[in-house]
Amino acid sequence: MQQEKQEQLDVLKTASEKGYIRLKYLDETGKDGESTVNYTWMKIGEQKQIKQPKKAAKRQSILGIWEPNKDFKYALIPRNFTSEEYVKLMEEEARDAWKHFLATGQPTFMIQDNASIHKSKRIQRYWRLWSKQGLHMFFIAPHTPQQNLIEGEWRQLKYGELRGRSYSEDAALEKALVDAIESRYGKKGYSVKRYSL
Numbered sequence: 166m167q168q169e170k171q172e173q174l175d176v177l178k179t180a181s182e183k184g185y186i187r188l189k190y191l192d193e194t195g196k197d198g199e200s201t202v203n204y205t206w207m208k209i210g211e212q213k214q215i216k217q218p219k220k221a222a223k224r225q226s227i228l229g230i231w232e233p234n235k236d237f238k239y240a241l242i243p244r245n246f247t248s249e250e251y252v253k254l255m256e257e258e259a260r261d262a263w264k265h266f267l268a269t270g271q272p273t274f275m276i277q278d279n280a281s282i283h284k285s286k287r288i289q290r291y292w293r294l295w296s297k298q299g300l301h302m303f304f305i306a307p308h309t310p311q312q313n314l315i316e317g318e319w320r321q322l323k324y325g326e327l328r329g330r331s332y333s334e335d336a337a338l339e340k341a342l343v344d345a346i347e348s349r350y351g352k353k354g355y356s357v358k359r360y361s362l
Contacts, residue, residue: 198222
């Protein structure tokens with residue numbers, strides 16, 4: 166199945182490169198107030214340390230939708246995302262896909278993993294409607310996060326823009342995430358949009 170899914174994804178990538186379709190990548194991640202210690206060189210006998218706050222900010226969940234070289238859309242909440250919130254975001258993406266299809270003739274394919282909020286029976290009832298609006302769901306093979314290219318974007322944010330930082334206040338962590346996303350994609354000339362839930 167993994168090989169078959171990779172081959173299907175390669176076909177979609179080729180179609181996107183030729184301008185027949187539009188590809189987007191969706192995924193969720195999270196960040197808490199503690200800093201991650203990265204790999205680095207140290208003198209023999211020394212250990213890298215990053216002072217952590219006594220009270221760390223609560224985890225912020227991020228849902229991102231990345232269209233390479235074009236835009237990055239995201240939502241932040243201080244807990245896990247629900248299927249209702251996922252539907253709300255996909256409804257907006259379906260409206261955008263329909264406008265894009267009318268303007269370009271390109272259907273949109275949303276690449277994502279097999280999380281339950283993406284594939285529950287309740288969510289599956291929307292797939293036909295979204296497909297009629299030009300938004301098609303593509304699910305990568307289980308346990309193959311490398312097939313979802315947004316994973317590399319999360320790594321860059323966590324180990325690049327947010328590296329070595331810790332946060333004791335929830336609002337400070339939220340602001341840092343917003344600033345990191347806006348800075349990273351703004352520098353690349355992307356359109357950046359934050360969804361409010």
